[in-house]
Amino acid sequence: MSFFIEKIREEPQTHILIIGVGGYPYLNNGIKSIPQTFEGAQMLGQLSSPPVSAEAFYNAVMDLDDQEAWIRSIGSVEVLISPSPNGKPVFQSHSPDVATLANIKKSYREWKKRCDSNVDNVAIFFFCGHGLEKGEHYLLAEDFGEVPEAPWDGSFAFDMTRRAFFTCKARTQLFFVDACRQLTSDMLTTDLPMNPIEPPSILAKDCTYNLTQKASAANESAYGRKNEVSYYTKALIGALLGDAVSNDSSEWCVDTGRISSQMNSFLQKVAPGEGYPQRCISTTSDVTNIIRFKETPEVPLRVTCAPESALPLAELSYLNLDTNQGETRAPLNTPWDTKVKAGIYKVQAHFSTGQFEPVFVHKNFMPPAALQILNCMP
Amino acid sequence: MNTIPQYTGELKIDIETHHSDSESIPKQLQILGTDLSVKESYWMEGKTWKKELQPGVYLVRLNLASGKRLEEIAEISNGHETKLDFNIGKFSPKETQEWMYLTKGTAGENPVGNFRNHHKTIKFQEITTTRWVFEEGTWTSEPEKVLGNLIIDTVGESYQLYVPNAMHLLEIGRKGKPSTFICLPSSHSLDFMIKIAEDPNGVVGDLDISCSTKNKVAQVLLSLMNSGDINKGKSLFGAEDAERLLYQKMVDPVGAAIGGYFLLKTGELDRMHNWAQNLANRFQWMPDGAVIYGWQLIREDSKPENIKLIRTQLIEAINRGIPIYTEGLRLLYEGLMMLSFEFKHKDLPVENALARVKKYLNAADLSQENTSFTGFFPDLPRDRNPESSGMLRKVERINPN
Numbered sequence: 001m002s003f004f005i006e007k008i009r010e011e012p013q014t015h016i017l018i019i020g021v022g023g024y025p026y027l028n029n030g031i032k033s034i035p036q037t038f039e040g041a042q043m044l045g046q047l048s049s050p051p052v053s054a055e056a057f058y059n060a061v062m063d064l065d066d067q068e069a070w071i072r073s074i075g076s077v078e079v080l081i082s083p084s085p086n087g088k089p090v091f092q093s094h095s096p097d098v099a100t101l102a103n104i105k106k107s108y109r110e111w112k113k114r115c116d117s118n119v120d121n122v123a124i125f126f127f128c129g130h131g132l133e134k135g136e137h138y139l140l141a142e143d144f145g146e147v148p149e150a151p152w153d154g155s156f157a158f159d160m161t162r163r164a165f166f167t168c169k170a171r172t173q174l175f176f177v178d179a180c181r182q183l184t185s186d187m188l189t190t191d192l193p194m195n196p197i198e199p200p201s202i203l204a205k206d207c208t209y210n211l212t213q214k215a216s217a218a219n220e221s222a223y224g225r226k227n228e229v230s231y232y233t234k235a236l237i238g239a240l241l242g243d244a245v246s247n248d249s250s251e252w253c254v255d256t257g258r259i260s261s262q263m264n265s266f267l268q269k270v271a272p273g274e275g276y277p278q279r280c281i282s283t284t285s286d287v288t289n290i291i292r293f294k295e296t297p298e299v300p301l302r303v304t305c306a307p308e309s310a311l312p313l314a315e316l317s318y319l320n321l322d323t324n325q326g327e328t329r330a331p332l333n334t335p336w337d338t339k340v341k342a343g344i345y346k347v348q349a350h351f352s353t354g355q356f357e358p359v360f361v362h363k364n365f366m367p368p369a370a371l372q373i374l375n376c377m378p
Numbered sequence: 379m380n381t382i383p384q385y386t387g388e389l390k391i392d393i394e395t396h397h398s399d400s401e402s403i404p405k406q407l408q409i410l411g412t413d414l415s416v417k418e419s420y421w422m423e424g425k426t427w428k429k430e431l432q433p434g435v436y437l438v439r440l441n442l443a444s445g446k447r448l449e450e451i452a453e454i455s456n457g458h459e460t461k462l463d464f465n466i467g468k469f470s471p472k473e474t475q476e477w478m479y480l481t482k483g484t485a486g487e488n489p490v491g492n493f494r495n496h497h498k499t500i501k502f503q504e505i506t507t508t509r510w511v512f513e514e515g516t517w518t519s520e521p522e523k524v525l526g527n528l529i530i531d532t533v534g535e536s537y538q539l540y541v542p543n544a545m546h547l548l549e550i551g552r553k554g555k556p557s558t559f560i561c562l563p564s565s566h567s568l569d570f571m572i573k574i575a576e577d578p579n580g581v582v583g584d585l586d587i588s589c590s591t592k593n594k595v596a597q598v599l600l601s602l603m604n605s606g607d608i609n610k611g612k613s614l615f616g617a618e619d620a621e622r623l624l625y626q627k628m629v630d631p632v633g634a635a636i637g638g639y640f641l642l643k644t645g646e647l648d649r650m651h652n653w654a655q656n657l658a659n660r661f662q663w664m665p666d667g668a669v670i671y672g673w674q675l676i677r678e679d680s681k682p683e684n685i686k687l688i689r690t691q692l693i694e695a696i697n698r699g700i701p702i703y704t705e706g707l708r709l710l711y712e713g714l715m716m717l718s719f720e721f722k723h724k725d726l727p728v729e730n731a732l733a734r735v736k737k738y739l740n741a742a743d744l745s746q747e748n749t750s751f752t753g754f755f756p757d758l759p760r761d762r763n764p765e766s767s768g769m770l771r772k773v774e775r776i777n778p779n
Contacts, residue, residue, distance in 0.1 A: 133740075134736070134740055135711065135735075135736035135737075135739040135740045136715075136736075159712070159715075160715060160719075163712055163715070163716060183740060188740075188760070194715075194718070194719075194723065199719040200712075200715065200716045200719055201716065201719070201720075202676060202685060202688065202713075202716040202717060202719075202720045203682065205677065206645070206677065208645060211606070246414075247410075247413060247414045247415045247416075248408075248415065248416045249415070249416070250413070250415040255609070256606075257606055257607050257608055257609045257610075259606075260605065260606025260607070261445060261483075261605040261606045261607040262445075265445070279745055281744055281745055282606045283606075283708070284606035284608060284643070285608070285643050285644070285645065286608055286643070286644050286645060287606075287608045287609045296413075320412075321412040321435050322411070322412035322413045342414055343412060343413060343414055344410075344412045344414065344435055344437055344451065362435055362451040362453065363451065364410075364414060364437045364449065364451065366414065
């Protein structure tokens with residue numbers, strides 16, 4: 001059973017299809033591993049991150065649903081998972097169908113039908129798994145390599161499929177693809193199939209709000225640590241949960257434009273020091289809000305002093321200049337780790353011993369995190 | 379002397395750049411209240427800006443098209459002037475490179491002071507440059523006169539190139555590696571910069587090549603479009619300006635192409651009128667005009683009777699060479715791919731055109747604004763054909779009939 005959430009109503013809603021493919025039984029170290037003739041298939045094996053990433057994405061979707069933050073409330077969430085052998089167990093309270101090509105096609109068509117029911121619906125597609133690219137980006141289903149002579153039978157042409165989805169009436173369509181886009185040498189000499197899930201139509205009008213985002217640039221890889229959420233998915237989840245939020249129009253919203261324009265900087269923050277060259281690529285059209293938070297988002301804040309010797313003597317405080325509310329902390333040896341609502345603050349250090357001059361700054365704090373160092377003069 | 383009215387104060391913004399030309403680069407100024415909502419938003423193209431504001435504390439944010447941002451808190455008090463200085467010159471290692479670091483999202487961080495200190499010995503030597511021109515179905519080459527042979531590092535070098543109204547490609551060659559080709563937009567004085575690329579964590583990558591015409595409005599629009607920041611693009615120019623860019627095609631056809639791509643993205647097709655058609659017809663050296671016109675037809679009510687004309691335009695585009703802008707390459711691929719399905723993969727000219735575009739797409743870096751790809755010859759992206767040589771490269775025209 002792949003349907004996790006189904007609360008379809010007449011009003012415009014958000015419909016989501018989540019696919020995580022970690023287990024590829026016919027590839028290296030798979031449970032039915034068979035010799036592959038195609039170089040692209042020979043170099044591929046099992047992935048532990050995609051099922052974990054898909055589960056994390058699902059949890060983020062539901063977290064936002066609990067907060068009633070989706071501008072179009074959740075109508076359906078369908079999940080397909082192919083677990084990696086020896087991978088971390090996921091979706092233990094559900095029994096998702098596996099992500100074979102047949103299941104992906106079936107779920108895609110049903111998801112599209114749900115999205116098609118209202119022009120103001122939001123369609124969201126998330127895929128995490130293996131991918132290869134030669135002009136066209138091929139996403140690999142669980143059964144990739146089942147027939148070594150025809151490995152592409154277990155894949156689908158994503159770019160063509162995405163274009164085909166423009167026949168759907170939903171005006172807001174978001175596609176997130178967390179997969180590699182590498183090209184192997186034998187792909188160069190092979191004519192690859194044109195095998196979208198459905199054929200694109202030149203008569204279909206593009207949707208008004210399109211965000212199609214791929215975790216990596218062409219010929220490059222998408223990365224993640226074993227059994228952990230991939231870097232891109234981590235950055236995407238962070239963006240949806242508030243890193244991409246702004247109050248530009250007096251509402252705390254996440255829009256498709258910020259997810260596009262800021263994702264590479266989010267990626268850098270997710271994996272500092274990893275030395276990885278991942279760059280995500282977006283295709284966009286006009287921009288729309290998809291998430292609206294009822295509350296002002298919280299920002300983890302660290303306040304400390306320079307020099308550090310001032311910290312044990314400093315009474316630290318902050319005041320939100322919008323709400324006129326604040327807090328004070330008595331002198332301690334450690335920095336002050338707290339959480340504040342996003343906004344402009346007056347942050348100050350007061351010294352009752354008189355060893356340092358009192359100091360204050362005005363500063364704005366925004367997600368994902370903030371650090372304020374107060375420079376204290378003796 | 380100006381007097382500031384009571385009950386208001388004045389905010390004065392000064393922009394610091396190293397190069398006077400950079401002052402005119404459009405910059406978005408946002409004034410946010412204590413709840414961080416945007417109270418006022420402006421685009422400034424000069425060095426100074428003034429505004430009367432109610433007393434209070436504000437966040438003043440300066441956004442650049444490159445995605446770089448500066449923020450300062452301003453405390454406005456009755457009858458006083460509050461002055462904020464924004465030094466945007468610090469984003470660039472050299473004054474001659476400011477245009478790139480301020481407008482291009484792909485430029486990255488200023489390498490001086492961080493990355494360069496660790497890698498200052500890294501230099502690429504013996505970089506050769508060749509200019510290729512596509513005319514009457516043939517690519518011809520000559521050594522690039524301005525650039526010659528280069529030695530570059532992570533800071534890079536910048537040049538000004540003359541590119542006439544024709545399909546021009548610049549080949550950047552490195553010994554033992556496939557060359558990088560970049561499409562050059564026509565300009566009397568094209569800013570061109572080349573440096574060793576770095577990734578966010580200081581790992582040395584390959585070459586980073588950027589170019590920009592003197593039409594700063596169009597260049598900023600292109601950067602915002604490339605990053606997906608369409609809202610900012612709309613607030614900066616509005617469709618009227620993009621429309622004007624398209625209208626001014628006679629003096630700046632590549633600026634017009636950028637305007638056309640922007641209108642296609644925002645779906646404001648009624649503003650394109652028949653100018654895309656004129657762009658396609660009057661600048662027959664430029665593939666982008668045919669791509670834009672073809673896509674205007676695709677997006678306009680998708681009439682079945684338009685399919686023949688769409689087909690003609692998209693095949694014509696590839697016969698003219700390679701779209702100058704990556705957006706054009708992507709649209710050309712998608713348009714031809716849909717035509718291929720429309721004709722059940724049996725229309726030979728469409729299949730040939732699609733196969734040719736795919737070759738470029740396979741070798742292209744789609745994160746760049748200008749179409750760029752690796753390869754050994756302009757007509758042989760990616761592939762190495764040991765028997766292939768020569769500085770005259772004939773490309774067979776795809777006959778749509």
